[in-house]
Amino acid sequence: MISDLVKNISPFYVMDILEEANRLEASGKEVFHFEVGEPDFSTPAEICAAAVKSIDDGFTKYSSSLGIEKLRNAIADDYKRTYGVQVSHERVIITIGSSPALLMSMLTILDPGDEIIITDPYYACYPQIISVARGVSKKVAIHEEDGYQIDIKLLKKSINSKTKAILVNSPSNPTGTLLEKETMQKVCDLGQLIISDEIYHGLVYGKKENTILEFTDNAIVVSGFSKLYSMTGWRLGYMIVPPNLVRYVQKLQQNLFISANPFVQMAGVEALEKIKIKSGDIAKLFNERRVAMLEALKSIGFEFSYEPMGAFYIFVNSSRFSKDSYKFAFDILENTGVAVTPGIDFSERGNDYLRFSYATSIDSIKSGIEKLGKYLS
Numbered sequence: 001m002i003s004d005l006v007k008n009i010s011p012f013y014v015m016d017i018l019e020e021a022n023r024l025e026a027s028g029k030e031v032f033h034f035e036v037g038e039p040d041f042s043t044p045a046e047i048c049a050a051a052v053k054s055i056d057d058g059f060t061k062y063s064s065s066l067g068i069e070k071l072r073n074a075i076a077d078d079y080k081r082t083y084g085v086q087v088s089h090e091r092v093i094i095t096i097g098s099s100p101a102l103l104m105s106m107l108t109i110l111d112p113g114d115e116i117i118i119t120d121p122y123y124a125c126y127p128q129i130i131s132v133a134r135g136v137s138k139k140v141a142i143h144e145e146d147g148y149q150i151d152i153k154l155l156k157k158s159i160n161s162k163t164k165a166i167l168v169n170s171p172s173n174p175t176g177t178l179l180e181k182e183t184m185q186k187v188c189d190l191g192q193l194i195i196s197d198e199i200y201h202g203l204v205y206g207k208k209e210n211t212i213l214e215f216t217d218n219a220i221v222v223s224g225f226s227k228l229y230s231m232t233g234w235r236l237g238y239m240i241v242p243p244n245l246v247r248y249v250q251k252l253q254q255n256l257f258i259s260a261n262p263f264v265q266m267a268g269v270e271a272l273e274k275i276k277i278k279s280g281d282i283a284k285l286f287n288e289r290r291v292a293m294l295e296a297l298k299s300i301g302f303e304f305s306y307e308p309m310g311a312f313y314i315f316v317n318s319s320r321f322s323k324d325s326y327k328f329a330f331d332i333l334e335n336t337g338v339a340v341t342p343g344i345d346f347s348e349r350g351n352d353y354l355r356f357s358y359a360t361s362i363d364s365i366k367s368g369i370e371k372l373g374k375y376l377s
């Protein structure tokens with residue numbers, strides 16, 4: 001009765017930790033949330049007001065399956081303004097978050113057994129999304145000592161007749177790495193379709209991120225509003241696809257999701273037109289938290305040979321303490337109230353690692369890591 005697909009799908013381990021952390025918190029225990037992948041601040045008031053106004057204005061029915069034109073145009077304008085790339089709004093498709101955008105990308109290009117190359121460690125859901133679309137994840141290891149940059153020779157070797165695309169994610173979850181411009185160019189020069197997950201764009205510190213569209217048109221961009229605008233629960237994302245794929249994605253959207261929520265789409269217009277301007281302040285805040293987290297982790301004896309430059313994560317080797325990241329994360333939580341994500345979520349090689357999110361206050365970072373330090377020593 002239960003499909004093999006569902007039987008074989010891995011859980012998203014971070015949710016196990018989050019649920020336990022929430023249970024402990026509800027029972028009165030102090031919990032430090034370094035596990036969650038979402039900003040701690042509320043969605044900006046202007047965005048909320050735009051959604052409410054749009055409900056009053058009647059944006060409460062299905063929209064076009066491709067999305068409301070005003071938002072598609074605003075996204076095209078944003079790519080022009082931010083990266084200098086010209087994108088027709090006709091290539092922009094609005095989705096219910098970047099997760100469905102990833103799923104529709106895979107469903108659009110994969111036949112059973114086709115391969116998608118992903119760098120390892122990877123965002124936990126990639127292999128699952130690929131297998132739901134009956135594809136196979138081909139993992140190419142990236143290493144801390146290389147700053148988690150891609151080894152192009154290794155990447156090239158992993159391409160074969162089954163390869164349908166290379167999936168890149170810069171800035172990355174779980175490492176926070178920003179791909180170098182030259183690396184992005186070399187990845188594109190391999191001539192494969194690139195799927196570029198740009199969900200952490202805007203959250204970059206001291207450097208500038210690049211969209212894949214600066215290097216190639218043979219790409220599907222997947223992105224959304226969850227992270228930069230603290231809109232995780234709103235479920236709003238988008239894809240920018242090559243013109244020949246628009247109709248295929250549209251057919252999927254019509255059948256699977258019909259359309260994204262229209263008043264949420266109108267809130268997205270407000271986010272791009274008003275809040276994007278202030279996004280430097282958001283990045284500045286996250287940078288302060290990043291520095292605080294790196295210093296705090298170093299002060300309790302963690303060592304790392306790379307510096308995360310984007311998103312709000314650091315992937316830390318914890319093999320000195322444990323080789324079982326899942327058990328270790330639960331030990332830490334039960335004994336200190338510090339919630340972290342086990343590295344096993346992001347790689348079969350990830351048991352030596354923990355992911356710390358710094359999407360929380362500096363006070364919480366300082367107190368939580370101090371508690372962790374006392375426990376570990």
Ligand SMILES: Cc1ncc(COP(=O)(O)O)c(C=O)c1O
Pocket residue numbers: 037096097098099100123169172173197199223224225226232236237
């Ligand atoms: C790399 C990456 N891609 C995609 C997503 C999904 O984001 P959403 O579906 O909220 O847009 C996440 C969420 O954590 C992520 O880290």
